[in-house]
Amino acid sequence: MTKQKVLFATIPPRREVPDEVPEFAEFSELFEVVVYPLIDVEQFRKALQTDLSDIAAVYITKAFFKHKFNDFIDYLPPTVKVVALPHVGSDRYDVEKIKSRGIKMCNIGDAPSSDVADVALSLALSTFRFTTFWDHAFRESGGDIIKMKSLMGSTDVDSKTGMPLEAPEDRRFWSKHATLGGKFMDSPKGKVAALVGFGSIGKEIAIRLWAIGMKIVYTKRSELTNAELAQLPFAPVYYPTLDEMLPNTDLLVLAVPHTPQTVNLINERTIQLCKKGIRIVNIGRGTAIDEDVLFKALDDGTVNSVGLDVFQHEPHIDKRYLTRHDVTIAPHVGPFTRDNYHYVAVRTMDNIKNILLNGGDGICPI
Amino acid sequence: MTKQKVLFATIPPRREVPDEVPEFAEFSELFEVVVYPLIDVEQFRKALQTDLSDIAAVYITKAFFKHKFNDFIDYLPPTVKVVALPHVGSDRYDVEKIKSRGIKMCNIGDAPSSDVADVALSLALSTFRFTTFWDHAFRESGGDIIKMKSLMGSTDVDSKTGMPLEAPEDRRFWSKHATLGGKFMDSPKGKVAALVGFGSIGKEIAIRLWAIGMKIVYTKRSELTNAELAQLPFAPVYYPTLDEMLPNTDLLVLAVPHTPQTVNLINERTIQLCKKGIRIVNIGRGTAIDEDVLFKALDDGTVNSVGLDVFQHEPHIDKRYLTRHDVTIAPHVGPFTRDNYHYVAVRTMDNIKNILLNGGDGICPI
Numbered sequence: 001m002t003k004q005k006v007l008f009a010t011i012p013p014r015r016e017v018p019d020e021v022p023e024f025a026e027f028s029e030l031f032e033v034v035v036y037p038l039i040d041v042e043q044f045r046k047a048l049q050t051d052l053s054d055i056a057a058v059y060i061t062k063a064f065f066k067h068k069f070n071d072f073i074d075y076l077p078p079t080v081k082v083v084a085l086p087h088v089g090s091d092r093y094d095v096e097k098i099k100s101r102g103i104k105m106c107n108i109g110d111a112p113s114s115d116v117a118d119v120a121l122s123l124a125l126s127t128f129r130f131t132t133f134w135d136h137a138f139r140e141s142g143g144d145i146i147k148m149k150s151l152m153g154s155t156d157v158d159s160k161t162g163m164p165l166e167a168p169e170d171r172r173f174w175s176k177h178a179t180l181g182g183k184f185m186d187s188p189k190g191k192v193a194a195l196v197g198f199g200s201i202g203k204e205i206a207i208r209l210w211a212i213g214m215k216i217v218y219t220k221r222s223e224l225t226n227a228e229l230a231q232l233p234f235a236p237v238y239y240p241t242l243d244e245m246l247p248n249t250d251l252l253v254l255a256v257p258h259t260p261q262t263v264n265l266i267n268e269r270t271i272q273l274c275k276k277g278i279r280i281v282n283i284g285r286g287t288a289i290d291e292d293v294l295f296k297a298l299d300d301g302t303v304n305s306v307g308l309d310v311f312q313h314e315p316h317i318d319k320r321y322l323t324r325h326d327v328t329i330a331p332h333v334g335p336f337t338r339d340n341y342h343y344v345a346v347r348t349m350d351n352i353k354n355i356l357l358n359g360g361d362g363i364c365p366i
Numbered sequence: 367m368t369k370q371k372v373l374f375a376t377i378p379p380r381r382e383v384p385d386e387v388p389e390f391a392e393f394s395e396l397f398e399v400v401v402y403p404l405i406d407v408e409q410f411r412k413a414l415q416t417d418l419s420d421i422a423a424v425y426i427t428k429a430f431f432k433h434k435f436n437d438f439i440d441y442l443p444p445t446v447k448v449v450a451l452p453h454v455g456s457d458r459y460d461v462e463k464i465k466s467r468g469i470k471m472c473n474i475g476d477a478p479s480s481d482v483a484d485v486a487l488s489l490a491l492s493t494f495r496f497t498t499f500w501d502h503a504f505r506e507s508g509g510d511i512i513k514m515k516s517l518m519g520s521t522d523v524d525s526k527t528g529m530p531l532e533a534p535e536d537r538r539f540w541s542k543h544a545t546l547g548g549k550f551m552d553s554p555k556g557k558v559a560a561l562v563g564f565g566s567i568g569k570e571i572a573i574r575l576w577a578i579g580m581k582i583v584y585t586k587r588s589e590l591t592n593a594e595l596a597q598l599p600f601a602p603v604y605y606p607t608l609d610e611m612l613p614n615t616d617l618l619v620l621a622v623p624h625t626p627q628t629v630n631l632i633n634e635r636t637i638q639l640c641k642k643g644i645r646i647v648n649i650g651r652g653t654a655i656d657e658d659v660l661f662k663a664l665d666d667g668t669v670n671s672v673g674l675d676v677f678q679h680e681p682h683i684d685k686r687y688l689t690r691h692d693v694t695i696a697p698h699v700g701p702f703t704r705d706n707y708h709y710v711a712v713r714t715m716d717n718i719k720n721i722l723l724n725g726g727d728g729i730c731p732i
Contacts (some may be wrong), residue, residue, distance in 0.1 A: 013536040020542055114555045114579055115495075121578070122497040125488040129481075129703070131696060132501045138697045143683035148697035170379040176386055178704035187705035189480045211577030212487070213480055233599065317509035330497060331504045331514035337495070338544035339553035 004056035004356050006031045009038040009063035016061040018345035027349045030357065031057075038063040041071070048075040057082045057352045070094045073101070082106065082355040082362065086348045087335075090366050091258055106351035106362035108344050110200040112335030116309075117204035119334045120283045123307025124209065124251060126328035127279040128188045130180055130305070133325045137163065152185075153177030162323035183304050183326045184277060189213030191250035196242060196265065197284060198224065202255040203232065205283075209251070210234045219245050246273040251281065258285035266290060271297050277304040283334055286311040295320050298327070309334050370422035370722050372397045375404040375429040382427040384711035393715045396723065397423075404429040407437070414441040423718045424449045436460045439467070448472065448721040448728065452714045453701075456732050457624055472717035472728035474710050476566040478701030482675075483570035485700045486649045489673025490575060490617060492694035493645040494554045496546055496671070499691045503529065518551075519543030528689035549670050549692045550643060555579030557616035562608060562631065563650060564590065568621040569598065571649075575617070576600045585611050612639040617647065624651035632656060637663050643670040649700055652677040661686050664693070675700050 006027075010016045017033060018024045027033075034055060038044050044067075048055075056079055060069065069083075073094060083098055085107045098105055126132045134148065141147045153167030153176070164181030171177040178185040193209040195202045195218040206216045216236040218224075223238045239245035242265060246252070252274075256262040266280070266289040280303060282289055291312045297303040305326040311317040314332060321327050335344075347363065354360040372393075376382045383399060384390045393399075400421060404410050410433075414421075422445055426435065435449075439460060449464055451473045464471055492498045500514065507513045519533030519542070530547030537543040544551040559575040561568045561584040572582045582602040584590075589604045605611035608631060612618070618640075622628040632646070632655040646669060648655055657678045663669040671692040677683040680698060687693050701710075713729065720726040 014538065015536070016542075018542065115553050118491055118495060118554065118578055119497065122488060122491040122495065125484055125491075126497075129484060129488065129699070131485065131488040131492075131694075132498050134696045134699055135498045135694055136502060138683075138695050139688045143685060143688055143695075145677075145681035145683070145697045148699075152702065170381070172380065176384065176707055178702065178707055185703050187481050187703040188484065189705065208574075208577050211574050212484055311511075315511035317504075317511070319509060322505045322509055328497075328501055329504050329509075330500045331511045333495070333500055333514075336518065336544065337551050337553040339555065341542055341544055 003030070003032040005034050005052075005054060006057040006059055006352060007052060007055045008033060008035050008059050009044070009061050010035055011063050011066060012037045012039065014062070016063070018341075018349070021342050021345040023346050023349060027353070030353065038067060041067055045072065045075045048072065048077060053077045054079050056080065056356055057084060059348060059352065060085045060087075065092075068092070070097075073097050076101065076103070078102075082352055084348045084351045084362070085366075086344050088112065089257060095366060104355055104362055105366040106348075106355070106364050107366050108347040108351075109364035112340050112344070113200040113204045115337050115340045116201050116283055116334035117208055119309050119330060120201075120205045120253060120255070120281055120307075121208040121212075123281045123283070123309065123328050123330065124188065124193075124253065124279070125212070127251065127281065127305040127307045128186050130183075130185060130325070132328040133180070137325075151180060153179055155179060155182045157181040157325065160323075162325060164325055181325050182301070186304075187213075188251065191215070192217055192248055193251045193253060194218065194239075194245050194249035195236075195253050195255060196220075196288075197255035197257075198236075199255070201283070202253075205253055205255060206236060207233065209253070214251065217245060217248065242270065243273055246270060246278075247275055249275055249278055251279045254280070254282040254284050254288045256284040256288055258287050263287045264290045266293060268293050271302060274302060276302060278302070279304050279306065281307045283309045286314055291318050291320075298324065369396065369398040371400050371418075371420060372423040372425055372718060372722075373418060373421045374399060374401050374425050375410070375427050376401055377429050377432060378403045378405070380428070382429070384707075384715070387708050387711040389712050389715060393719070396719065404433060407433055411438065411441045414438065414443060419443045420445050422447050422722055425714060425718065426451045426453075431458075434458070436463075439463050442467065442469070444468075448718055450714045450717045450728070451732075452710050454478065455623065461732060470721055470728055471732040472714075472721070472730050473732050474713045475730035478706050478710070479566040479570045481703050481706045482567050482649055482700035483574055485675050485696060486567075486571045486619060486621070486647055486673075487574040487578075489647045489649070489675065489694050489696065490554065490559070490619065490645070491578075493617065493647065493671040493673045494552050496549075496551060496691070498694040499546070503691075517546060519545055521545060521548045523547040523691065526689075528691060530691055547691050548667070552670075553579075554617065557581070558583055558614055559617045559619060560584065560605075560611050560615035561602075561619050561621060562586075562611075562654075563621035563623075564602075565621070567649070568619075571619055571621060572602060573599065575619070580617065583611060583614065608636065609639055612636060612644075613641055615641055615644055617645045620646070620648040620650050620654045622650040622654055624653050629653045630656045632659060634659050637668060640668060642668060644668070645671050645673075647673045649675045652680055657684050657686075664690065 153171035154164040193214040307328040351362040519537035520530040559580040673694040717728040
């Protein structure tokens with residue numbers, strides 16, 4: 001029997017097949033792996049009707065971030081049974097249109113939850129303890145701990161660099177004046193962490209924040225079921241609305257996808273509901289925060305500090321982030337680990353195998 | 367009845383009394399708080415025999431870090447009943463000599479464990495995910511996520527700055543090549559975290575690492591008792607020796623005090639026992655690592671990455687740390703939070719109250 005074909009569109013010289021993953025050897029025995037260098041859009045469209053007219057699966061690759069996959073849907077041959085995403089979010093794809101052509105879609109399900117949650121935890125710790133700032137400033141000082149201690153108790157920042165100035169002599173007293181450029185160095189223990197979004201990533205984040213001693217509250221459309229609650233080692237408190245939750249929140253963690261409902265969750269109105277000195281972490285989508293509102297709130301102390309892995313205008317971020325000691329930023333690296341790559345590749349291949357060989361709907365159908 | 371006197375030696379203009387803590391109001395009602403500006407050592411010695419000849423307690427302050435407390439022991443009046451440390455470590459003090467004079471000593475017990483553990487966790491996450499490096503590089507790039515992604519897969523570093531060079535074009539493939547200047551970006555989940563030192567801080571760290579999905583092992587002189595094990599939400603595996611533990615360790619966490627036994631735990635011999643690509647975090651004492659051995663191991667890949675809050679030659683650290691992307695450094699900030707300051711002050715005052723008013727041995731006797 002002829003092997004069914006799986007398309008990998010590539011941007012040369014990258015060969016975007018998961019050949020570093022041991023499971024790929026079996027996969028390329030089961031299927032004919034077709035590596036197509038996607039250089040010219042017109043040529044690719046033609047190829048889909050000629051050389052590639054019998055492909056059974058599309059394994060989404062980076063080529064479809066450069067060239068939009070949606071532009072090719074009309075040209076996919078009728079032999080295509082599955083479009084497999086090696087990631088979670090499907091907002092780039094016209095899912096309805098793809099499905100209306102009888103093509104199944106799958107993503108990787110919960111795979112990167114723990115990796116994204118680790119980044120969220122790291123950002124959260126930095127909002128409390130300024131760990132990222134300390135590494136920075138410590139290096140700049142030439143490795144001088146005494147100079148670093150002289151920043152403790154500082155109330156102002158350099159207007160140009162945004163970096164904390166030395167503390168006035170009478171405030172340099174252990175950690176009595178636990179400020180850094182006017183922002184507070186606090187312990188997360190005993191404080192309230194509020195999750196917006198309590199899916200698989202939200203839950204992983206909550207477990208981590210609970211382990212550092214925080215009380216967990218959350219808001220989502222519907223309260224967790226008893227079965228879901230039973231899987232957690234703690235009992236989170238439910239708020240039906242963000243508005244009711246914000247005044248009781250010390251650390252707000254946004255773990256929501258991009259939807260019309262999640263755009264500008266933090267805006268001019270909601271920022272006023274926040275407890276003074278709130279900390280904010282965002283690892284979902286950058287559109288959840290109105291950044292002009294955020295910068296104003298950081299300046300006036302409404303927000304003590306923030307940790308962000310996502311931004312409003314990716315792939316370029318607002319320059320105001322670059323010169324602040326009260327923000328910790330990461331270049332959208334939530335799921336990037338060697339382990340996750342392995343997991344993702346295996347899950348994507350399993351999705352394709354399930355559909356093409358077993359007639360299933362995929363392990364993680366969309 | 368006359369109030370008993372509690373001495374606060376200060377370095378002007380600092381007034382080193384915990385007057386930001388509400389509980390201090392009651393304390394200064396119960397005792398006569400004597401604030402003495404310690405400018406001249408000879409004068410202070412004289413004062414201890416004249417104006418201060420009836421003090422009942424010494425509340426240790428920063429003045430005794432500038433001027434060594436041990437130099438004053440012989441001059442303490444016989445009325446002194448307690449020397450109260452607002453911190454944990456007592457290695458700066460001649461404890462035996464102080465006690466031989468019938469003076470009780472107290473420290474703050476477990477107070478800062480969770481704060482130190484948070485810093486350890488933050489450093490550990492950075493050894494796996496390079497969170498601190500990303501913030502750094504992201505700022506330097508002007509906030510360009512595409513440029514940051516171009517570093518993924520990189521195998522080399524700039525020989526001058528120590529920073530990762532761009533990845534070769536054929537390695538820029540999502541996180542397939544999850545390297546950064548040749549070091550690996552991995553997930554901590556499922557890996558083995560090994561604690562050296564499993565006291566209150568070690569346990570707090572272990573709980574945090576367990577919450578991010580790590581398997582916990584430890585070594586200490588004696589195995590945890592069943593009662594101690596029952597307090598943990600997981601069952602750590604015991605190794606009688608460091609030598610046996612190292613080959614099975616993905617993340618080594620040093621949480622030991624400075625003693626003759628803990629000097630150079632990581633040395634030329636033990637580094638060779640380590641599993642290739644081990645990560646190391648040190649939040650105990652800097653003397654536990656031979657830094658020459660460490661730098662060599664970082665260079666040859668024996669050690670993937672390290673996170674350090676303590677160093678061999680504090681308060682100045684080895685310049686080699688300053689230009690490496692595979693180290694995360696903190697200027698010995700483990701316990702520095704506003705919450706901890708409050709806790710520490712209350713605990714220190716409680717120790718003094720317990721001894722002077724109730725005839726006890728203090729809440730946390732040394």
